[in-house]
Amino acid sequence: MLEAVRNLLKELSAILSALRRAGNAAVSSTVIERIQEYAVTWSANARPGLAAIGVPKEVLERADELTYKLARLTSGSVNQKKLFAALGAVWKVLHEQVLLEVARIPPAFRPRWLYQQQRPRLCFQKFLTCQTSWFPVQFKDFRNRSRNS
Secondary structure (H helix, E strand, O other): HHHHHHHHHHHHHHHHHHHHHHHOOOOOOHHHHHHHHOOOOHHHHHHHHHHHHOOHHHHHHHHHHHHHHHHHHHOOOOOOHHHHHHHHHHHHHHHHHHHHHHHHOHHHHHHHOOOOOOOOOOHHHHHOOOOHOOHHHHHHHHHHHHHOO
């Protein structure tokens, strides 16, 4: 979940950078779509996962409120100054509150399925025992790494 919050912060930073590069020009439809996608990602994926690992309700409600406000700003005519302010406020809450709360939760108390990544199974286990002269060098490297792990 920590990585998911970091990715949301990266997306917000990228949106802010795109707005800064645009200068005083009108906000592009691409930036508006990215903001809307961020809002959907927050409400459908990130928020439920954060609630499941025990992030305080007050922190999540504050992030919800600011995210919905940001999403509402993308409908109709878009005021660039308000958009900057709303993006900055969401970024600040994610960075200073949500990220901190996620980091405070010890991994032992997080549900395993939220933080544990499973090692992918090898579909073709027999390839590891095949004659290597038939395969390119890249496959030989893969085979050696698979055997060692």
